[in-house]
Amino acid sequence: MVDIIKTVITRVLFLDFIKGLLVTLKYTLSRSITLKYPDHETWIPYERFRGEHKLHRNEDGRELCVACELCVAACPTDCITVVPMEDETGRRGINDRVAKVWEVNLVRCLYCGYCEDACPTTAVRLSRGFELACTDLDGTIREREALLTESPIPEHYEGGVVVKAKYIRKLIQIKPELWKQKDWWPAKPGRSKKR
Ligand code: SF4
Numbered sequence: 193m194v195d196i197i198k199t200v201i202t203r204v205l206f207l208d209f210i211k212g213l214l215v216t217l218k219y220t221l222s223r224s225i226t227l228k229y230p231d232h233e234t235w236i237p238y239e240r241f242r243g244e245h246k247l248h249r250n251e252d253g254r255e256l257c258v259a260c261e262l263c264v265a266a267c268p269t270d271c272i273t274v275v276p277m278e279d280e281t282g283r284r285g286i287n288d289r290v291a292k293v294w295e296v297n298l299v300r301c302l303y304c305g306y307c308e309d310a311c312p313t314t315a316v317r318l319s320r321g322f323e324l325a326c327t328d329l330d331g332t333i334r335e336r337e338a339l340l341t342e343s344p345i346p347e348h349y350e351g352g353v354v355v356k357a358k359y360i361r362k363l364i365q366i367k368p369e370l371w372k373q374k375d376w377w378p379a380k381p382g383r384s385k386k387r
């Protein structure tokens with residue numbers, strides 16, 4: 193009997209309908225968490241993110257890769273190809289070697305980071321680059337020239353922030369005051385924020 197009265201009251205007063213409207217109203221008034229990607233905003237992933245490979249240089253601009261092929265041996269999917277060559281000075285020895293070919297197949301890659309761990313010179317790093325979509329299979333191969341960085345990659349960097357896309361497009365150095373913090377995964381009490 194009580195259940196019947198409850199059902200009648202709910203239906204007469206349109207309580208379910210009102211509940212639904214309140215949910216809509218709540219999300220209409222709450223802070224938007226939609227990222228206006230890629231035209232207006234871009235996500236800078238956390239430091240732990242493993243994306244596109246980059247080949248690192250030292251402070252003098254010299255390539256750190258010595259074509260030792262340890263990354264090839266460590267790769268579980270056999271997606272790295274390295275062919276060694278002597279550098280332009282003609283000197284020989286492991287420290288003077290550079291790679292003639294260093295390429296990776298981004299489709300076969302698992303982004304496991306084993307190549308990074310195996311590299312004795314910290315030449316290969318998995319960067320924060322996540323825009324890897326392409327329309328043909330040629331776009332899945334990244335060659336040495338495209339992977340070489342202009343300058344050393346910092347050992348640590350901040351991540352987990354949203355920045356305006358124009359700063360990325362114009363390669364402007366992103367300063368913390370330009371970040372737009374969206375705390376989608378805020379730190380829990382007593383625990384530090386994930387990086
Ligand atoms: S991240 Fe893993 S799968 Fe990808 S190239 Fe490196 S070792 Fe191979």
Ligand code: SF4
Binds near residue numbers: 313
């Ligand atoms: S990236 Fe590192 S492990 Fe791979 S060939 Fe170059 S120096 Fe060796």
